Amino acid sequence: MKRQVLATLSTAALLATAAGCSSGGPSSAPTGVDAKNVTGTVTVWLMxxxxxxxxxxxxxxxxxFAQKYPKVQIKLSYHEWQNKVSExxxxxxxxxxxxxxxxxxTETLKYIVNGSLMSLQRGSFxxxxNWIKGLSDTCTYNQTLYCVPYxxxxRIGLYNSKMFQDATGSADLPQNxxxxxxxxxxVQAKYKGSAGYSSLYLPGPYWYAAMSYVTAYGGSIAKFDSAGTWHGTLHDAKSQQGLQHFVxxxxxxxxxxxxxxxxxDQAKVLGHEKAGLIYANGWEQxxxxAPITGTPALQDSLRIAAMPGPNGKPLPSFIGGSDLAVTAKSQNSEAAADWVRMFTSxxxxxxxxDKDTLPNNLVQLAPLKDKPATSAAANAVQDAWFTPLAPGWGAIEKQNVLVDMLNAVFAGKSVEEATKEADARIDQLINNPG
Structure with missing residues (x-):
């Protein structure tokens, strides 16, 4: 897969940048210390x-953990995605x-490059x-592990089957x-009397969806070139074709x-019966x-299916997910790494x-490929796309380069002009660690 090649190349791109600072601290290798005599605290931030x-x-x-480390106190706090990075x-x-x-x-590379994460022993987890490669790649730099897939x-198609049944005679989502x-x-004609109703609710700044269509046409956000640098490729013909299709x-x-x-809020739009289909994460169902955010009575009507894409194939999905890392200056790094081992066992x-969340490995993922609630997402994982594994990607995302590009197009700018401007911004940011 192209994504796998880029992951390898990006490692080479980071060598010069992160040399001397990538380890950031001692290895988490077990030292043989009796866990029952370890003292102190382990502070954990979860979303x-x-x-x-x-x-x-x-x-x-x-x-x-408490049974193994009776003298170590766990200090656990929960955080919101929109605030976590700044915190x-x-x-x-x-x-x-x-x-x-x-x-x-998408956040790990920044902290690996700036030396904020401790190296870990891969074989101890x-x-x-059998970790899912799209997660494992984001934890690995120069063949060293800095976090553990969680x-x-x-993303999949989440749709109201009753609406499709009433409008088309079939409750199944077409796969072409x-x-x-x-x-x-x-469906749109059937429900045209409902103000603001969208048979397909596809938001304009939804860059994950836009880049799925870019990927479907063989395009990409950026590529690593023979000169050893990353450069934006949204203005390339295939990328523009995919973006235009999305628009x-x-x-x-x-x-x-x-x-x-x-x-x-797209799940709320679907839940309030103002949409027939959204391109969503499974949890958005x-x-x-749910009460208030949706309609409980839709429980039997909402279904999940693979989202059809161009050229007779499913729409390539972005592989999202979370990783767990031990920070470089942890004062209790061995116990911290052990907590991560337990949490990802x-x-x-x-x-x-069992909760229909995709696990971090292919072995436990396999049964979910045949389960109706998870089959679409589970089968999409191995062919999914990912953002460029480049040192400046975090800045590109933080500065809303792709969102600004999409907003410009919907404000009247041509796809050609908007993608060239986006690539210029990408070129300024993508090779520089945050």
């Missing part, structure tokens, strides 16, 4: 997903970084030979894009009246069927799998 979705797993691991940067600068931190897989995610567009036209879909089917609204990953 609030764990608190909301699998609190019993957190309790299970903390209980297991972590502030803590690191102040010398108050947590011992263990959850990182989104369960299923390390769970994966892939031409057939899907025909069905969407019928055309948004303009035809998004009837919300505002192309600047992002995808944050629960948002669409086969036993722990099975808790996630």
């Amino acid at each position: 609030n997903d764990a608190q909301k979705s699998w609190p019993e797993l957190v309790q299970q691991v903390n209980d297991e 972590l940067d502030t803590a690191i600068a102040a010398g108050q970084a947590p011992d263990v931190v959850e990182l989104g897989n 369960d299923h390390s030979d 769970y994966a995610g892939a 894009e031409d057939d899907l567009l025909t069905a969407l036209d019928k 055309d879909l948004v303009k035809k089917y998004n009837k919300s009246g505002d192309y600047k609204v992002n995808e944050a 629960s948002v669409a069927t 086969s036993k722990s990953e099975q808790v996630l799998a």
Whole structure:
């Protein structure tokens, strides 16, 4: 896969940048110290997903840790995605970084390059030979591991089967894009009397979706060249073709009246029956069927399926997910790494799998490929795309380069002009560590 090649090349690109600072601290190799005599604290930062979705797993691991390290106190806090990076940067600068931190897989490279994460022994973690590559690659630099895959995610089609049944005579989502567009036209006509109804609700700034269409046409955000640098490739013909396809879909089917609204509340739009289909994470189904954010009565109507893409193939999905890392200046690094081992063990990953969350490895992922609730996402993982594994990617995402490009297009700028401007900004940022 192209994504795998880029991952290898990006390692070479980072060698000069991170030489001398990549380890950031001692290895987490067990020292043979009796765990029952270890004292101190282990501070853990998890995202609030764990608190909301699998609190019993957190309790299970903390209980297991307490049995092994009875004199070590766990200080656990939960964080919001929109604030975590700034909070972590502030803590690191102040010398108050947590011992263990959850990182989104697009966030890891920045902290690896700037020396903020400790190296880990890959073989000491369960299923390390079978980790999902899209997660494992984001934890690995110069053949050294700096974090441990936690769970994966892939976007799929989440749709109201009753609406499709009523409009087309079939409750199944078509798996060919031409057939899907025909069905969407019928659904749109059926519900045209509902103000703001979108048979396909595809938000304009939804760059994960836009780049899925770019990938489907053989394009990319950026590439690593023979001169040893990354450069933006959104203005390339194939990338422009995919982006134009996305723009055309948004303009035809998004009837919300505002192309600047992002995808944050798309599950609510579906849940309030103002959409027939969204391109979503699997967990968004629960948002669409919850009180207030959605409609509980839709529980039996909402279904998950692979999202059809161009050229008769499923739409390539972005592989999302989380990793767990031990920070470089942890004062209790061995115990911290042990907590990560417990939290990502086969036993722990099975808790996630049982909740229809994609585990970090292919062995425990396999049964989910045949399970209706998870098959679309589980089967998408191995052919998924990922953001460039380049030192400046974090800055590109933070500065909303792709979002600004999409907003410019929907404000009237041509795809050709907007992609050239985006590539110019990418070229300024992508080779520079944050």
